[in-house]
Amino acid sequence: xxxxxxxxxxxxxxxxxxxxxxxxxxxxxxxxxxxxxxxxxxxxxxxxxxxxxxxxxxxxxxxxxxxxxxxxxxxxxxxxxxxxxxxxxxxxxxxxxxxxxxxxxxxxxxxxxxxxxxxxxxxxxxxxxxxxxxxxxxxxxxxxxxxxxxxxxxxxxxxxxxxxxxxxxxxxxxxxxxxxxxxxxxxxxxxxxxxxxxxxxxxxxxxxxxxxxxxxxxxxxxxxxxxxxxxxxxxxxxxxxxxxxxxxxxxxxxxxxxxxxxxxxxxxxxxxxxxxxxxxxxxxxxxxxxxxxxxxxxxxxxxxxxxxxxxxxxxxxxxxxxxxxxxxxxxxxxxxxxxxxxxxxxxxxxxxxxxxxxxxxxxxxxxxxxxxxxxxxxxxxxxxxxxxxxxxxxxxxxxxxxxxxxxxxxxxxxxxxxxxxxxxxxxxxxxxxxxxxxxxxxxxxxxxxxxxxxxxxxxxxxxxxxxxxxxxxxxxxxxxxxxxxxxxxxxxxxxxxxxxxxxxxxxxxxxxxxxxxxxxxxxxxxxxxxxxxxxxxxxxxxxxxxxxxxxxxxxxxxxxxxxxxxxxxxxx
Numbered sequence: 001x002x003x004x005x006x007x008x009x010x011x012x013x014x015x016x017x018x019x020x021x022x023x024x025x026x027x028x029x030x031x032x033x034x035x036x037x038x039x040x041x042x043x044x045x046x047x048x049x050x051x052x053x054x055x056x057x058x059x060x061x062x063x064x065x066x067x068x069x070x071x072x073x074x075x076x077x078x079x080x081x082x083x084x085x086x087x088x089x090x091x092x093x094x095x096x097x098x099x100x101x102x103x104x105x106x107x108x109x110x111x112x113x114x115x116x117x118x119x120x121x122x123x124x125x126x127x128x129x130x131x132x133x134x135x136x137x138x139x140x141x142x143x144x145x146x147x148x149x150x151x152x153x154x155x156x157x158x159x160x161x162x163x164x165x166x167x168x169x170x171x172x173x174x175x176x177x178x179x180x181x182x183x184x185x186x187x188x189x190x191x192x193x194x195x196x197x198x199x200x201x202x203x204x205x206x207x208x209x210x211x212x213x214x215x216x217x218x219x220x221x222x223x224x225x226x227x228x229x230x231x232x233x234x235x236x237x238x239x240x241x242x243x244x245x246x247x248x249x250x251x252x253x254x255x256x257x258x259x260x261x262x263x264x265x266x267x268x269x270x271x272x273x274x275x276x277x278x279x280x281x282x283x284x285x286x287x288x289x290x291x292x293x294x295x296x297x298x299x300x301x302x303x304x305x306x307x308x309x310x311x312x313x314x315x316x317x318x319x320x321x322x323x324x325x326x327x328x329x330x331x332x333x334x335x336x337x338x339x340x341x342x343x344x345x346x347x348x349x350x351x352x353x354x355x356x357x358x359x360x361x362x363x364x365x366x367x368x369x370x371x372x373x374x375x376x377x378x379x380x381x382x383x384x385x386x387x388x389x390x391x392x393x394x395x396x397x398x399x400x401x402x403x404x405x406x407x408x409x410x411x412x413x414x415x416x417x418x419x420x421x422x423x424x425x426x427x428x429x430x431x432x433x434x435x436x437x438x439x440x441x442x443x444x445x446x447x448x449x450x451x452x453x454x455x456x457x458x459x460x461x462x463x464x465x466x467x468x469x470x471x472x473x474x475x476x477x478x479x480x481x482x483x484x485x486x487x488x489x490x491x492x493x494x495x496x497x498x499x500x501x502x503x504x505x506x507x508x509x510x511x512x513x514x515x516x517x518x519x520x521x522x523x524x525x526x527x528x529x530x531x532x533x534x535x536x537x538x539x540x541x542x543x544x545x546x547x548x549x550x551x552x553x554x555x556x557x558x559x560x561x562x563x564x565x566x567x568x569x570x571x572x
Contacts, residue, residue: 011427014280018419021273024412030056030265031257031326031411035403039252039261041073041291041300042227049250049264053289054232056268062275064234069303071229071292072179074098076170077221079195081137081160083110083208084215092205094160094195096220097143098295099174101158101191103220106137108157110216112209113140122532130154137216139197139205145175145514148190158193158218162202167398170253171196172294177510178302178371188512193220229291231300236274238281242315242487244425245286245377246270246418247301247369248322249293254399256294257406262326264289266415270422283317283426283487290369294397297513301369309375309508316372317487318379318425322418323368325385326411327393333417334384335361338498339441341379342434349424353417363445364502366516374507376495378433379425383417385410430486433494435473439466442501445518452526457545459522465556472560479567489566493559500555504548521548 007015033052037045050066057064076096082089084107115121115129127150134155140147143161151159163169173194176184195218197205208214231250235243248263255261267287274285292299305312333353335346343361350358364370364380372380387393395401425431443466450459476493480486504521505511517523525545530538 015423018273027265027269034261035255041251041295042229050230057234062234067231071296071299073296075223079220082217095168097171097173097194100194103193103218106218109136110214111136116141152190152192163196165394166198170397174297175512177513178299233288236285238284240283243284243286245319247288249290251291253397258327259324263322270419301371305371312375316377321382325414326406328407330385330410332386336382337361338380340438341432342437373499373503378494385414431490433490454529457525465553469556469560472563476563
């Protein structure tokens with residue numbers, strides 16, 4: 001395994017030792033064990049998996065905490081639709097989404113959402129579209145939380161979304177990130193029956209609807225309850241209390257081997273080799289196996305964030321997440337990242353694991369236990385183990401995610417990627433923060449948003465703040481060259497830059513559990529005009545935009561001032 005210029009010669013030797021110590025047979029043995037467990041959060045099999053991980057850590061001599069918490073879990077039950085008057089009156093099985101509402105013999109007209117098959121629409125057109133569906137069940141290609149909320153508001157009785165494959169796939173409807181607060185229970189769960197139909201069955205139903213109107217009978221069962229769940233969290237102590245957090249969820253749909261049994265086993269092997277080389281670690285390594293990912297909308301990582309906030313803010317330098325690994329057919333390693341390490345770092349790192357020149361890193365989006373922005377952790381990294389055509393693996397979130405989908409060589413490759421990335425951040429002399437480059441990246445993203453805004457959405461105050469920020473960050477980076485210990489300043493400055501770019505709320509709360517772009521609070525105004533948007537919604541977005549702009553400029557000014565304070569402190 002090649003070293004990197006970030007690390008000392010001793011650090012690069014550690015990377016080599018860790019790489020050589022990883023054993024495919026150990027990983028695959030644990031993967032095989034996980035294949036016999038349907039690891040739903042708080043279930044008997046889920047708790048068996050957590051205990052297996054915790055006991056392995058103890059056998060390796062690694063301190064491990066069994067974090068036990070209460071989780072608001074949602075498990076789908078049976079669901080089906082029957083077409084009234086159809087000659088066969090066949091019952092078509094459906095798959096409910098997590099946090100779907102229920103239905104018992106719900107009879108209503110079934111209609112097809114033609115716009116979902118042809119393209120998007122404006123906000124005003126969306127309201128009119130939904131009004132046509134009031135009192136009906138809708139067959140659609142839409143599956144977003146926003147669509148569910150609009151459907152519920154318009155009086156739609158149920159939604160059937162067509163999946164792109166002939167597999168019973170599980171999706172998630174909840175817009176609440178983690179365990180709900182009181183207002184979430186009242187307002188932020190649509191509680192509309194929301195189910196998925198396979199591609200072929202959906203296409204057949206669509207064809208029938210194009211021929212004549214249909215009446216359907218919908219049944220949806222759900223099991224939503226509060227359960228207790230255990231999460232193992234292990235710590236390998238380095239010379240410093242600062243640490244790299246390596247995480248992955250252990251809960252699964254069915255046996256869920258590539259999502260996420262392989263990652264669970266790989267993390268166990270990573271723990272072993274880092275423990276064997278503990279005396280060479282500069283920073284510590286913390287490994288966390290989350291529950292509540294798939295069936296409770298990231299509740300496990302969010303609970304951990306809530307209850308370890310001060311430690312995360314003071315000591316966590318990077319979060320490396322491992323999700324969907326070891327897949328047969330994976331021939332590309334990419335990177336989703338906060339972008340603070342810079343594109344050059346990612347390309348250099350990824351060259352070892354790709355036959356061709358690596359693709360450019362992709363900015364992080366809100367998914368996959370990216371819970372930790374509020375603690376000012378500058379580096380959020382999630383290697384992507386994908387295919388060249390970027391098509392998702394069809395067995396994701398289905399019963400077909402089984403042991404036979406795993407490639408041992410790919411599994412070792414993916415484990416090596418995470419191990420090397422962890423070793424770099426644990427032992428690099430200075431954290432690889434390209435802060436000036438990141439501020440330029442922020443500016444470019446804001447310019448891109450500005451081009452899509454109408455004249456009533458004004459970003460001009462931002463440009464004044466970002467000019468001052470650029471100057472302050474450049475001065476700070478120059479001053480840092482003469483400083484030996486820079487973890488704290490990078491965490492404070494770079495961590496806050498990441499937070500204000502990737503979140504819209506305070507450090508103590510979570511943004512909604514919807515995929516969002518960078519600067520999501522500003523980007524929601526893209527493309528809106530008074531002509532294509534209803535007046536009340538337009539006013540609401542204007543209000544949000546101004547508040548988010550104030551937040552951004554205010555925090556940029558705070559970061560610039562903190563840069564100057566660090567420089568002044570070093571000069572004394």
